[in-house]
Amino acid sequence: MSEHQDVILYESKHQEKDFVQPHSHATHQILYVLDGQGRCKLNDRDFPLKPDSMIVIPPSTEHSILAASKMTVLILEFSRVHVDSESRELLISPVFAESKVWSLNLFSSSEVRKLLRKMLYEQSQKNIDYKLGIKLLLSQLLFILMRANQSMAQQDSNTLRSSWLKEYIDSNFYQITSIEEMAGKMGISSRYMNQMFSEVYEQTPMRYLTEVRLTRVKKMLTETDLDIVTICFEVGFESLSTFYRVFKKQVGVPPHRYRTTYAGRE
The missing domain is CATH 1.10.10.60 (Homeodomain-like)
Incomplete structure (x- = not known):
């Protein structure tokens, strides 16, 4: 795909033990696993693949794929020129900040599948305005992924803070007087601290x-x-x-x- 070629979306089917050799692209790629199992290597980092795994590949990222079973992958490929300047900053930059494999939650995976199906349909029609439709759907997809990325970053932050709080309790159990004291040390409300800790450890800090x-x-x-x-x-x-x-x-x-x-x- 050249720098100025249209957004393309296609299905790639792999047999068990198929291996896609390490390579890279000048474009942005999103690979979505529809079914099957396998592994993906991104810049020498190894990731497992399963249904609803989504591989985000920034330009010039070396990557390879090994199928552990029959595996079907949707491949979306596009260049920055196909997204307006504001979307490039607000959507592409955070989504493609690094290469990674996401395991989307049930809601996000359903929305992503729906948009990819719509993009496949628009691509198959090839009527006078299908390119515009695909670009609009691409922006919607990137928006969902941007929000999912923010949510995962928040979860990662909460996991780290909860781990710190657990270690603090382990070391200072004999002198802690109240939940407000612990929340004050973290600079958050006791209600939010309870929710955060419970999501990670399935019980309140107290x-x-x-x-x-x-x-x-x-x-x-x-x-x-x-x-x-x-x-x-x-x-x-x-x-x-x-x-x-x-x-x-x-x-x-x-x-x-x-x-x-x-x-x-x-």
Whole structure:
């Protein structure tokens, strides 16, 4: 495809063990896996492929594909000249900032498939305005991918922040006093922190804090002779009554019975 050739979309079928040798293009490419399994190498980075995997290939990116089974791939190829200047900055730049393989969520994959089918239809008609239709559909596709890229970047950021919070709890469980304290250290609201942490670890930060404290308590009950009051305050509980209530609710027995039952066994 030359720099000034039209946007093209075509289907590529691969048999098991077919190998597309490393190569590159001067154009932008989006490869969408309709069915089958395989692997893709982008600039020496290896990625697995499965249905709804989408490969984003910026110009001059060396890439190759190995089919692990029969595999059908839709290939969309275009040049920057086919997108207006504003879209080049707002859509192409973020979507093609790097080569990668995306696993789209159910909604995004459905929208992408729908737009690709529409583009195939417009391409097959070749009436007087089909080129305009394809370019409009291309802009819609890039817009969806731009939004999906933003969403994935946000998820990655939340994963990193949640990991930091988990490590903070692991190291400071004995001195954390409230959820507001943790949220303040992260510079976000407690509500957003709860949502973010729960999406990654399927529990709230306070629930995880309680688990960490109780794990420490059980270890101290079975491996030391410290009295229960000392243990209670050493792990960060602010009152003995709260400690007894939480321990019995989560463990099933009071702390002293746990000690007499399990001391010397762990």
